[in-house]
Amino acid sequence: MKQLRIAPPEELNLGDSTIFEGDALNVLQRMPSRSVQCVITSPPYWGLRDYGINQQIGLEPTLPQFINRLVALFSEAKRVLNDDGILWLNIGDGYTSGNRGYRAPDKKNPARAMSVRPNTPEGLKPKDLIGIPWRLAFALQNDGWFLRSDIVWHKPNAQPESVTDRPTRAHEYLFMFSKSEKYFYNQPAIKEKGTNGDLRNRRSVWSINTMPFPGAHFATFPPSLIEPCVLASSRTGDYVLDPFFGSGTVGIVCIKHNRRYIGIELHPEYVAMASTRLNTSEKQIIKIA
Ligand SMILES: C[S@@+](CC[C@H](N)C(=O)[O-])C[C@H]1O[C@@H](n2cnc3c(N)ncnc32)[C@H](O)[C@@H]1O
Numbered sequence: 001m002k003q004l005r006i007a008p009p010e011e012l013n014l015g016d017s018t019i020f021e022g023d024a025l026n027v028l029q030r031m032p033s034r035s036v037q038c039v040i041t042s043p044p045y046w047g048l049r050d051y052g053i054n055q056q057i058g059l060e061p062t063l064p065q066f067i068n069r070l071v072a073l074f075s076e077a078k079r080v081l082n083d084d085g086i087l088w089l090n091i092g093d094g095y096t097s098g099n100r101g102y103r104a105p106d107k108k109n110p111a112r113a114m115s116v117r118p119n120t121p122e123g124l125k126p127k128d129l130i131g132i133p134w135r136l137a138f139a140l141q142n143d144g145w146f147l148r149s150d151i152v153w154h155k156p157n158a159q160p161e162s163v164t165d166r167p168t169r170a171h172e173y174l175f176m177f178s179k180s181e182k183y184f185y186n187q188p189a190i191k192e193k194g195t196n197g198d199l200r201n202r203r204s205v206w207s208i209n210t211m212p213f214p215g216a217h218f219a220t221f222p223p224s225l226i227e228p229c230v231l232a233s234s235r236t237g238d239y240v241l242d243p244f245f246g247s248g249t250v251g252i253v254c255i256k257h258n259r260r261y262i263g264i265e266l267h268p269e270y271v272a273m274a275s276t277r278l279n280t281s282e283k284q285i286i287k288i289a
Helices: 024-029 063-080 132-142 223-233 249-256 268-278
Strands: 018-021 036-041 081-091 146-154 171-178 205-207 239-242 260-265 285-287
Touching: 018 268, 024 063, 024 260, 036 063, 036 223, 063 081, 063 132, 081 132, 081 223, 132 146, 132 171, 223 249, 239 249, 249 260, 249 268, 260 268
Parallel strands: 018 260, 018 285, 036 081, 036 239, 146 205, 239 260
Antiparallel strands: 081 171, 146 171
16 A cells, blocks of 8 residues: 655754744644643633634633643643743632623723634533642643642732622732653842842742733733743753743743743734844744644
């Protein structure tokens, strides 16, 4: 029988700091093993936004599909990470829709107006907090990641909510995972001032204001949330990877601290936005078919 043979795709050359335009899993699969020192990222939240592009993450019809897709993606990121590397993962939570099936348009944020909203996940009830961050954290732990810390990102300037039957949410989680039991962690680099003025080990609650980036229809990282992650988990010259690059905030912090960034972003509009923000040269943007 005649067989058609297809050569595997060429391994990507990371070069200097680079933005790859394409699907995160596709690009990760082509990156060399053990090539980046840390991963810092915030995937799209489940059922919150329609970025209007094929292959986008976040519109999976069921919660297990969403979680499984991210687990597969981060498993590939684990291969790409150095053995002593760290993954910092920020992901937001949400409430069940009560099977309302749509979200009313939000004038301030057009991308939030969803034509379809996922049904209430099995086992949950209308009005339940879904617990997405912890569900994902446990799934990643099961997949071999070491869950080392849950950092509470406290947002002093959190958006008001029109609810009167529960507290307004003013925090998100930032999980710290390692690939191995022992890993590179520059503890002195991110010490904080204690109540008596002495420097002490960084605590697990970080109070940082949110900072929208003009033109971005999604939540962007405030640079001060990323700074401790970069400083604690990489050295000068190391590669820092963000597979959901958006407006490129991780790149901004990398430039400031002399690290090389690798960004992956599906949406050409956001690649252009990050490229302007980071002042990239032509050869730093690579489109992956
Ligand atoms: C929450 S935003 C990240 C924002 C980023 N942290 C910043 O500071 O600007 C998530 C990003 O993931 C992108 N995205 C969605 N699906 C993707 C996929 N399959 N591959 C790569 N990027 C994707 C979206 O276009 C969006 O820019």
